[in-house]
Amino acid sequence: MTTTKFALIGAAGYIAPRHLKAIRDTGSKLVCALDPYDGVGILDCFFPDADFFTEPERFDRELDKLRRHNENRVDYVSICSPNYLHDAHIRMAVRNDAHAICEKPVVLNPWNLDALCKLEEETGKHIYTILQLRLHPTIKKLKEQIEKGPKEKVYDVDLKYITSRGRWYQFSWKGDVQKSGGIATNIGIHFFDMLGWVFGDFKGLEVHENTADRAAGYLEYSQARVNWFLSIDGKDLPPVAVQGGKRTYRSITIEGQELEFSDGFTDLHTVLYREILAGQGFRVEEARKSVEIAQRIRKI
Numbered sequence: 001m002t003t004t005k006f007a008l009i010g011a012a013g014y015i016a017p018r019h020l021k022a023i024r025d026t027g028s029k030l031v032c033a034l035d036p037y038d039g040v041g042i043l044d045c046f047f048p049d050a051d052f053f054t055e056p057e058r059f060d061r062e063l064d065k066l067r068r069h070n071e072n073r074v075d076y077v078s079i080c081s082p083n084y085l086h087d088a089h090i091r092m093a094v095r096n097d098a099h100a101i102c103e104k105p106v107v108l109n110p111w112n113l114d115a116l117c118k119l120e121e122e123t124g125k126h127i128y129t130i131l132q133l134r135l136h137p138t139i140k141k142l143k144e145q146i147e148k149g150p151k152e153k154v155y156d157v158d159l160k161y162i163t164s165r166g167r168w169y170q171f172s173w174k175g176d177v178q179k180s181g182g183i184a185t186n187i188g189i190h191f192f193d194m195l196g197w198v199f200g201d202f203k204g205l206e207v208h209e210n211t212a213d214r215a216a217g218y219l220e221y222s223q224a225r226v227n228w229f230l231s232i233d234g235k236d237l238p239p240v241a242v243q244g245g246k247r248t249y250r251s252i253t254i255e256g257q258e259l260e261f262s263d264g265f266t267d268l269h270t271v272l273y274r275e276i277l278a279g280q281g282f283r284v285e286e287a288r289k290s291v292e293i294a295q296r297i298r299k300i
Contacts, residue, residue: 004028004277005073007063007098009089010080011035011043011052015103019078020046022273031066031074034059056092063096074098076276083186084179087112090127094119099126101276105189106287108181109295116284127284128276132268133194135275138261142254143198146223155199157226157254163187164234164247170212177298183215185294188230192219193290199224202289207300215297 006023010016011033020042023030030047033040036054043050053059066072077093079086079102087107093100106129107113116127133139146155165174173179180186196202200222207217213233219226229236234247241249252259275281 004075005031005066006076006078007031007059007074007093008033008078008080009035009059009092010082010103011040012037013080016080017042017045018269019080019101019103019273022270023047023078025270026273026277028076028273028277031072032059032062060092060096063092063098067097076101079103082173082179083108083181084173087116090116091119094123094125094127097123097125099128099276101128101130101273101281102284103130104287105181105185105291105294106284107291108185110288110292113284113288113291120284126281128281129284129287130269130272131190131193131197131282131286132272133190134197134282135268135271136261138259139194139198142259146198151223153223155224155254156256157195157199157224157252159191159195159226159228160249160251161187161191161229162231162233162236162241162249164237165232169232175212181294182210182298183213183230183232184210184297187232188215188228188297189290189294191228191230192293193287195219195221195224195226196289196293199226202293205293205296207297210297210300217297219293 006028008016008019008030012035024046030050032051032053033043034053034056038054040052051062053062063074066074075098077098077100079089079100081089083105086102090100090102120127169175174186203220203222205217205219209216214231216229219228237249250261272281
């Protein structure tokens with residue numbers, strides 16, 4: 001049986017270990033990796049024999065060389081780079097005759113999605129995105145409950161997500177709205193996708209706050225009225241999180257009932273990789289609704 005071959009862009013990033021684990025745990029092989037920062041000792045834990053590049057030009061050349069030797073060609077490129085580079089790195093992958101698996105947000109603007117969908121049609125290559133909340137057991141169960149409930153019911157929902165970040169955050173690309181898309185995009189887009197997946201068509205939004213540290217507002221779906229709050233400021237953590245020594249707090253209440261889903265995130269990337277390798281997975285078009293919402297929040 002032929003081993004599926006991967007390349008990875010963004011090997012030094014926060015999310016890269018989840019992708020490396022998913023590649024390993026699906027029995028696949030990492031052939032080469034790219035990151036301008038060379039502190040990538042994490043590769044030793046997963047694929048110490050992978051070739052490593054700090055320059056995209058040489059990495060691109062390597063993919064091209066492998067493509068020309070058919071038996072060594074890369075099948076998938078996993079993209080864990082900064083948000084604003086996703087579009088370019090997806091194109092690099094597809095240009096080298098590989099499918100792309102891209103972290104959230106797959107792109108920052110809806111019109112970028114249009115171009116990528118055309119690229120899929122032209123090349124026959126697939127562009128996948130990470131929408132892992134759709135795979136969370138608690139969220140899947142919630143979706144089933146809503147689908148079995150009355151279709152005319154509109155639920156009152158409160159969403160809070162606080163994930164503490166240090167001072168470094170605002171000095172990195174994540175603190176640059178042009179590069180990250182801001183708070184709503186960088187830490188909120190998974191939740192916007194999940195809400196649409198569970199509660200149906202998007203109807204409208206209001207933005208009540210949108211600063212470097214926080215964003216809040218109102219979202220309406222065909223079956224939900226959602227008040228949402230996002231923050232990277234540890235001062236916003238509730239006492240229950242602080243007392244428990246936690247720096248992250250997730251809370252969704254539906255009709256006043258708390259939905260507990262703090263755990264169960266560790267292996268969702270691996271589950272998604274298995275689905276992709278089995279011919280499933282979430283294609284780039286499925287991210288459209290959440291990308292549009294995040295972009296509208298940014299522009300208001």
